[in-house]
Amino acid sequence: xxxxxxxxxxxxxxxxxxxxxxxxxxxxxxxxxxxxxxxxxxxxxxxxxxxxxxxxxxxxxxxxxxxxxxxxxxxxxxxxxxxxxxxxxxxxxxxxxxxxxxxxxxxxxxxxxxxxxxxxxxxxxxxxxxxxxxxxxxxxxxxxxxxxxxxxxxxxxxxxxxxxxxxxxxxxxxxxxxxxxxxxxxxxxxxxxxxxxxxxxxxxxxxxxxxxxxxxxxxxxxxxxxxxxxxxxxxxxxxxxxxxxxxxxxxxxxxxxxxxxxxxxxxxxxxxxxxxxxxxxxxxxxxxxxxxx
Amino acid sequence: xxxxxxxxxxxxxxxxxxxxxxxxxxxxxxxxxxxxxxxxxxxxxxxxxxxxxxxxxxxxxxxxxxxxxxxxxxxxxxxxxxxxxxxxxxxxxxxxxxxxxxxxxxxxxxxxxxxxxxxxxxxxxxxxxxxxxxxxxxxxxxxxxxxxxxxxxxxxxxxxxxxxxxxxxxxxxxxxxxxxxxxxxxxxxxxxxxxxxxxxxxxxxxxxxxxxxxxxxxxxxxxxxxxxxxxxxxxxxxxxxxxxxxxxxxxxxxxxxxxxxxxxxxxxxxxxxxxxxxxxxxxxxxxxxxxxx
Numbered sequence: 159x160x161x162x163x164x165x166x167x168x169x170x171x172x173x174x175x176x177x178x179x180x181x182x183x184x185x186x187x188x189x190x191x192x193x194x195x196x197x198x199x200x201x202x203x204x205x206x207x208x209x210x211x212x213x214x215x216x217x218x219x220x221x222x223x224x225x226x227x228x229x230x231x232x233x234x235x236x237x238x239x240x241x242x243x244x245x246x247x248x249x250x251x252x253x254x255x256x257x258x259x260x261x262x263x264x265x266x267x268x269x270x271x272x273x274x275x276x277x278x279x280x281x282x283x284x285x286x287x288x289x290x291x292x293x294x295x296x297x298x299x300x301x302x303x304x305x306x307x308x309x310x311x312x313x314x315x316x317x318x319x320x321x322x323x324x325x326x327x328x329x330x331x332x333x334x335x336x337x338x339x340x341x342x343x344x345x346x347x348x349x350x351x352x353x354x355x356x357x358x359x360x361x362x363x364x365x366x367x368x369x370x371x372x373x374x375x376x377x378x379x380x381x382x383x384x385x386x387x388x389x390x391x392x393x394x395x396x397x398x399x400x401x402x403x404x405x406x407x408x409x410x411x412x413x414x415x416x417x418x419x420x421x422x423x424x425x426x427x428x429x430x431x432x433x434x435x436x437x438x439x440x441x442x443x444x445x446x447x448x449x450x451x
Numbered sequence: 452x453x454x455x456x457x458x459x460x461x462x463x464x465x466x467x468x469x470x471x472x473x474x475x476x477x478x479x480x481x482x483x484x485x486x487x488x489x490x491x492x493x494x495x496x497x498x499x500x501x502x503x504x505x506x507x508x509x510x511x512x513x514x515x516x517x518x519x520x521x522x523x524x525x526x527x528x529x530x531x532x533x534x535x536x537x538x539x540x541x542x543x544x545x546x547x548x549x550x551x552x553x554x555x556x557x558x559x560x561x562x563x564x565x566x567x568x569x570x571x572x573x574x575x576x577x578x579x580x581x582x583x584x585x586x587x588x589x590x591x592x593x594x595x596x597x598x599x600x601x602x603x604x605x606x607x608x609x610x611x612x613x614x615x616x617x618x619x620x621x622x623x624x625x626x627x628x629x630x631x632x633x634x635x636x637x638x639x640x641x642x643x644x645x646x647x648x649x650x651x652x653x654x655x656x657x658x659x660x661x662x663x664x665x666x667x668x669x670x671x672x673x674x675x676x677x678x679x680x681x682x683x684x685x686x687x688x689x690x691x692x693x694x695x696x697x698x699x700x701x702x703x704x705x706x707x708x709x710x711x712x713x714x715x716x717x718x719x720x721x722x723x724x725x726x727x728x729x730x731x732x733x734x735x736x737x738x739x740x741x742x743x744x
Binding site: 168170174175176177178179180181182202203204205221224357381383384385389390391409418419420421422423424425426428429430431432433434435436438439450451 | 461463467468469470471472473474475495496497498514517650674676677678682683684702711712713714715716717718719721722723724725726727728729731732743744
């Protein structure tokens with residue numbers, strides 16, 4: 159059985175009906191039906207507090223640093239000076255927290271569709287939602303697709319920190335949305351999107367890349383090990399009109415970085431773009447080639 | 452509940468009692484109590500046939516290429532000419548299969564403690580156990596620790612393809628064993644050992660590295676994404692008396708490689724040694740430094 163089960167005290171998430179990942183639950187901290195989804199935060203036995211939307215793990219305190227460092231720092235250390243950053247989704251605050259560590263970032267607009275996620279995380283995931291205390295952040299509770307279509311503001315980096323493409327995040331994987339995002343990026347801008355699993359979500363990734371390809375001259379995929387998503391090996395897509403994630407990576411800026419990171423470093427940045435052979439081959443016709451490091 | 456459950460048709464493996472990974476089981480193909488462990492091979496719904504020893508996933512047809520390519524090709528593309536290779540454990544044959552793809556390998560000795568594992572895999576995992584048909588391979592059914600202590604043969608590469616350090620594999624994580632292995636390596640030899648998870652098995656990894664450090668002048672850790680082991684991010688240890696896994700990597704030889712691999716390539720080889728910051732920092736005093744790629 160899926161979902162949080164009071165009797166067994168295990169939360170289990172299914173991946174394509176043949177594979178699952180489970181966490182022992184000590185206590186349910188929050189549970190509500192929002193207008194968009196079921197939002198739960200549970201205290202796990204081994205992974206800290208964990209946000210679960212519609213039965214799918216979004217973030218757990220113990221390892222959220224992996225996902226949030228990789229979605230935020232890769233584009234920000236490639237863009238020469240990202241002053242304005244748009245985050246779509248990411249209502250837990252973790253992505254914005256990492257973005258706001260960059261002193262060159264003057265303004266972050268975070269567009270989350272579900273106010274209940276923000277409220278729950280502000281109360282029970284303070285190490286992520288700390289981002290909302292930063293005066294550089296503006297929180298907009300709105301549909302990201304509609305926001306992207308109508309906003310007149312322009313951004314240097316756009317990060318789509320979405321859940322899976324079912325339920326409220328469905329439109330975030332659509333070509334119309336990528337067209338809007340391409341339009342609201344300033345010259346030299348970068349788009350990074352949550353791109354699911356290269357092992358389990360091949361059809362979805364192919365559709366996503368084909369859609370992004372229409373609007374971006376450069377398209378890459380980079381990988382990281384997500385410990386609390388099924389299968390471990392997960393991906394982000396990196397799209398730009400020219401900036402290269404390896405050639406334009408500002409390693410000297412990273413070397414001067416004052417604060418410790420927990421997952422990201424210069425080696426990890428470059429290594430993330432070295433795709434395993436089955437991934438590289440599958441997308442060789444869609445993604446831009448990169449030299450082997 | 453752990454183990455293969457006929458009623459629910461799910462096999463679940465626990466990691467440290469608070470985290471589990473589960474696979475839908477279509478059918479049990481083989482189940483026996485060997486003198487050493489419970490050996491099962493099940494047909495999963497999504498991952499092909501899967502070998503399970505004492506309730507722990509060893510290998511699944513769908514993704515075994517990741518583990519076996521990474522344990523075998525990393526040392527073999529660093530060693531300039533590995534003629535003799537010793538594999539300890541690996542009774543499914545997958546590691547030996549990858550080793551035997553190298554034309555310079557004249558002889559492989561595979562020492563597996565449990566004949567039941569070999570018999571079961573020969574019948575139900577033929578894509579792995581194909582290695583046993585190669586005339587260059589000698590299969591020895593024996594305790595790897597005792598074999599390493601007494602053999603007079605010398606090897607260029609030793610691969611310890613072990614299960615977790617409980618049950619029959621316990622001695623494979625012991626310092627006495629590493630002393631034996633250091634002694635039976637020829638000059639310029641390389642030892643690679645299965646090194647568990649850098650996220651979940653930190654105390655074990657520290658003990659393993661400290662034990663190997665006594666006998667090897669160079670010690671490194673490299674990572675890969677194991678899709679069917681809990682947590683996804685898993686590790687191998689690389690030990691030598693001087694060969695460096697980056698500087699001595701024979702990329703031109705890989706470029707001439709005739710057959711397609713599915714995970715390993717030159718970029719993946721180098722990327723595997725780029726440790727996430729939390730791993731790099733923890734082992735900075737034990738492991739040798741490597742330049743960032």
